[in-house]
Amino acid sequence: xxxxLREFALRTGDGSPALDESSGEELMHVQPSxxxxxxxxxxxxxxxxxxxxxxxxxxxxxxVAKGYAVDFLSISLHAxxxxxxxxxxxxxxxxxxxVEDEDEEDEDEExxxxxxxxxxxxxxxxxxxxxxxxxxxxxxxxxCAELNPEPIEEEGEEENGHNWVFSADQMVVGGGGxxxxxxxxxxxxxxxxxxxNGDESIAQPMLEINDQRFDDAEEMxxxxxxxxx
Amino acid sequence: xxxFSYFKDLVGQEVTVELKNDLAIRGTLHSVDQYLNIKLExxxxxxxxxxxxxxSVRNCFIRGSVVRYVQLPPDGVDVDLLHDxxxxxxxxx
Numbered sequence: 001x002x003x004x005l006r007e008f009a010l011r012t013g014d015g016s017p018a019l020d021e022s023s024g025e026e027l028m029h030v031q032p033s034x035x036x037x038x039x040x041x042x043x044x045x046x047x048x049x050x051x052x053x054x055x056x057x058x059x060x061x062x063x064v065a066k067g068y069a070v071d072f073l074s075i076s077l078h079a080x081x082x083x084x085x086x087x088x089x090x091x092x093x094x095x096x097x098x099v100e101d102e103d104e105e106d107e108d109e110e111x112x113x114x115x116x117x118x119x120x121x122x123x124x125x126x127x128x129x130x131x132x133x134x135x136x137x138x139x140x141x142x143x144c145a146e147l148n149p150e151p152i153e154e155e156g157e158e159e160n161g162h163n164w165v166f167s168a169d170q171m172v173v174g175g176g177g178x179x180x181x182x183x184x185x186x187x188x189x190x191x192x193x194x195x196x197n198g199d200e201s202i203a204q205p206m207l208e209i210n211d212q213r214f215d216d217a218e219e220m221x222x223x224x225x226x227x228x229x
Numbered sequence: 230x231x232x233f234s235y236f237k238d239l240v241g242q243e244v245t246v247e248l249k250n251d252l253a254i255r256g257t258l259h260s261v262d263q264y265l266n267i268k269l270e271x272x273x274x275x276x277x278x279x280x281x282x283x284x285s286v287r288n289c290f291i292r293g294s295v296v297r298y299v300q301l302p303p304d305g306v307d308v309d310l311l312h313d314x315x316x317x318x319x320x321x322x
Contacts, residue, residue, distance in 0.1 A: 076248060076295040079272075083285030093286055095250070097295060122250075123282055142268070142290050149264045150294045 008069035072148040245300040265293035
């Protein structure tokens with residue numbers, strides 16, 4: 001499930017963030033003296049940026065309860081931003097993929113009731129006080145993005161899972177020429193009802209509808225009787 | 230791997246990447262990886278009003294999973310070749 005930006009305050013004794021070592025998460029880079037700006041909000045500092053193999057963590061130096069984290073899986077784009085007219089300091093600009101809520105239309109959802117909803121933040125800037133480090137940070141972000149490809153669903157790996165049709169000549173039944181076995185519509189070519197074109201799990205004996213919504217009205221009273229259609 | 234190979238051949242050309250959040254970025258294709266993560270150089274944003282913050286960005290890294298379309302230069306595409314190659318790959322040949 002894609003979460004987006006969230007609060008993060010789990011620290012170890014030395015102030016560094018607690019990582020999920022059981023899943024193999026490791027620290028890739030630490031950048032002290034980094035300020036963070038979420039969305040259109042003003043910049044927050046001072047803080048330290050911790051880049052792990054799974055996510056980005058910013059921990060406030062001033063407030064031990066304050067910190068933010070976002071998984072690399074949720075970072076759609078990252079770039080170095082240097083134009084002083086667009087933003088006062090050179091920074092790493094990132095876009096965060098946000099799960100869109102169907103009910104929402106309001107662009108100002110972030111602070112609708114005074115409380116910041118981090119999961120709606122779509123842009124984040126990281127401003128290191130040492131701007132010579134920007135290219136290094138950009139490269140680390142690239143590396144970590146590559147370490148976090150989309151998780152593969154179990155079925156998706158199998159190339160045979162797709163039954164795409166490419167042209168009319170593939171609909172010939174009984175194997176006309178070059179066909180692979182998976183393209184043949186078996187047994188009764190004149191009746192395709194109930195056959196599922198290869199995916200047997202969805203094939204049904206015939207069109208058997210046992211849904212009581214289709215029952216005649218008077219039969220609805222006797223729900224436990226067997227239906228005889 | 231077809232499109233990974235295809236995009237590798239397009240490195241150096243101008244493309245426009247349209248993301249699933251509707252942002253469209255034009256730039257020179259710098260590199261691509263097996264996940265179709267894309268690095269663009271000399272970027273400029275197509276719809277500047279929507280994402281004003283991107284104006285100052287010149288190079289960027291785009292996660293492959295958020296790409297909706299990659300718009301290719303019309304004379305940079307051999308449609309028939311691509312068509313045949315895609316068909317072969319889908320059949321598992």
